[in-house]
Amino acid sequence: MQSKKNMEFILTKIGEMFPDAECELNHSNPFELTIAVLLSAQCTDALVNKVTPDLFSKYKTPEDYIQVPIEELENDIRRIGLFRSKAKHIKQLCQSLVENYGGEIPKDKSELVKLAGVGRKTANVVASVAFGEPAIAVDTHVERVSKRLGICRWKDSVLEVEKTLMKKIPEEEWSVSHHRFIFFGRYHCKAQSPKCDECPLLEVCREGKKRMKKRGVFV
DNA sequence: CTCCCGATAT
DNA sequence: ATATCAGGAG
Missing domain, CATH: 1.10.1670.10 (Helix-hairpin-Helix base-excision DNA repair enzymes (C-terminal))
Known part of the structure; x- marks a missing residue:
């Protein structure tokens, strides 16, 4: 030790x-950051940043992700890898945001980890980078x-x-x-x-x- | 524990 | 060819 x-x-x-040193994932709000971090699992952030400009241009709100057919969303994130589970999680996450959080990313870590595709590590990143909470x-x-x-x-x-x-x-x-x-x-x-x-x-x-x-x- | 998975570095 | 990449769910 x-x-x-x-x-x-x-x-x-x-x-x-x-x-x-700072977060290298491109994002302009907590929602985009959460999507970017979810996508970054087992994938370089450099690759995530190649996909998110088009993705965030096409999908602005949780409703946008909810309405699109999952096959289309899968295709939009295919290059990231693990694309089927990530597309499913994004849809579930957005559905939960609309149903339980008024369409906004919650600030509390205990709420963040309830979202599909968001585990402890992602919750810590969002809490820290998006909301300024101390976290590692x-x-x-x-x-x-x-x-x-x-x-x-x-x-x-x-x-x-x-x-x-x-x-x-x-x-x-x-x-x-x-x-x-x-x-x-x-x-x-x-x-x-x-x-x-x-x-x-x-x-x-x-x-x-x-x-x-x-x-x-x-x- | 296994599975998900394409892109990139070595 | 193989290891690795801002992991999480079942």
Whole structure:
């Protein structure tokens, strides 16, 4: 487990690396953000951003998604992958918005997770990015980076990772730190080829030191 | 736990 | 060819 001092070091360094880290999914309101995050499951946000301009131009309101035949919606998001379940979830989500929430995305996380296709991670993103609530959404990047650095254990669930991060990061820094973890994971500590050689966090990184040792490099 | 799934990087 | 991508539902 990392000490408090190590966490401060990590937050400082990734802050220097990615001072302007923020949500990269194109959106102009909470509704669009929710759709974009739902679409982003197991898919790069870069690809989501290729689809959403046309999508958001065609579908403005929940009613627009409800009225279109599902085959047509599937076709509009086909390139994203997992398109059949995502199209179904979007339709169910919009139906619920109209029936239970006056057509608006709820701000409360406990309400957000009741929406089809919206789990804990998506709810955290919407609450944080759209409504400014403190939250740490643990996606594949945050999970991988936290485990490589040694902030949590390899066997920890995403919920356990989230709890650990919330405990070790001051609440007022949750949202910024969360985005910096994402950027660090996406552009530097990449899944397939982490840049340990040029990593400012190497001296506090469990996995990085292990990889270096394996290559016979003294850290 | 498995399934959903196309696009892209390695 | 295979791994991975801002996961969630059943």
